[in-house]
């Protein structure tokens with residue numbers, strides 16, 4: 482499936498198509514896009530033939546990560562990585578993560594980090610593939626997620642912070658989608 486997937490920064494013109502092909506009842510997309518308009522984060526969406534397949538957010542000003550920030554100065558955070566369940570294991574998550582890495586590099590970041598649930602084996606497998614390493618820093622977090630009907634849920638989990646060194650480990654040219662990511 483990786484052919485034809487494009488992961489790129491969401492534009493205001495993308496929003497109607499995002500909503501129609503991947504509805505979110507709690508206006509999750511709008512909230513993420515509002516952060517982009519405010520300049521605190523970038524919303525990346527993966528597309529194929531006009532269908533939204535997944536999304537991720539790159540936060541330029543991480544919050545509540547004091548310990549992490551002190552260990553990795555200027556760390557940029559990837560959050561809310563989510564791929565529609567009907568298109569998983571086809572490289573979409575990889576494309577989104579690569580796009581996030583590219584954006585972070587363009588902004589001069591040296592570290593890209595994220596919080597992954599200690600029980601989220603799927604996500605941890607993905608990040609391991611992508612070269613993230615464990616920090617041993619574990620934090621409790623409350624977060625919201627969207628189920629397949631577009632309903633938002635609140636949850637509590639323990640996350641470990643994973644980190645990718647963008648200097649020591651340049652992003653290999655793994656996908657067309659990453660090349661297409663644009664600020």
Ligand SMILES: CC(C)(COP(=O)(O)OP(=O)(O)OC[C@H]1O[C@@H](n2cnc3c(N)ncnc32)[C@H](O)[C@@H]1OP(=O)(O)O)[C@@H](O)C(=O)NCCC(=O)NCCS
Nearest residue numbers: 562563564569570571572573574575596597603604606607
């Ligand atoms: C985690 C998630 C984003 C992965 O997206 P994806 O598009 O399926 O990931 P990819 O297809 O790019 O997977 C790349 C590699 O990661 C690993 N991987 C991904 N999902 C996996 C799973 N369910 N089981 C084992 N390994 C997995 C595999 O090594 C895979 O390569 P392979 O398919 O060639 O074996 C997706 O499962 C998801 O949206 N989960 C729910 C939300 C979530 O947990 N987000 C992460 C928050 S930290």
